[in-house]
Amino acid sequence: GAVVSQHPSWVICKSGTSVKIECRSLDFQATTMFWYRQFPKQSLMLMATSNEGSKATYEQGVEKDKFLINHASLTLSTLTVTSAHPEDSSFYICSARDRSDHQPQHFGDGTRLSIL
């Protein structure tokens, strides 16, 4: 089955630092990758959609200068949280859609980000 790997799974850092999260499709090519944010006991909130080789499309209310997304290849997308603050602490999840057919999105296991 389609596997999406997300790294790191957990990161703790000081306020003001930047954190990069990687999302890789391991056994398929992903034309489109998605980044979500999830607060405890809540649903997934789409932050942005990224297509390989083009700029990401951000959802309303998501700061594109705060959450930098790069989708440089068909198997890798990165999310960088710049100048992170405690309010950015959350569970970040990526997903990828296989370009070869109309399969649904496959999700990574998420990254727990804690900003001290």
Added chain:
Amino acid sequence: QQQVKQSPQSLIVQKGGISIINCAYENTAFDYFPWYQQFPGKGPALLIAIRPDVSEKKEGRFTISFNKSAKQFSLHIMDSQPGDSATYFCAATSWTDKLIFGTGTRLQVFP
């Protein structure tokens, strides 16, 4: 019109019982309806999905019932097991668009 309403918010079922989670949508352009299962600290995993041209789909103990005219669909978990305890999300989308998630149902199955 983009919302997907999900109920109940939480569900407690005894082992061996049937768990039923309901979802409703408004956008008639939606043509794909997946259900995801999420365990604590993990990403959602696709459980089962249905397209609107069928009224029911069954995979093992999991069944989706779909009512196109009512714009409703539901997940039935037969013979619920403690290992099924998780949060379940319904979702809706059209192929080229983003997933719209329901609010989630926390299922607890007691032995």
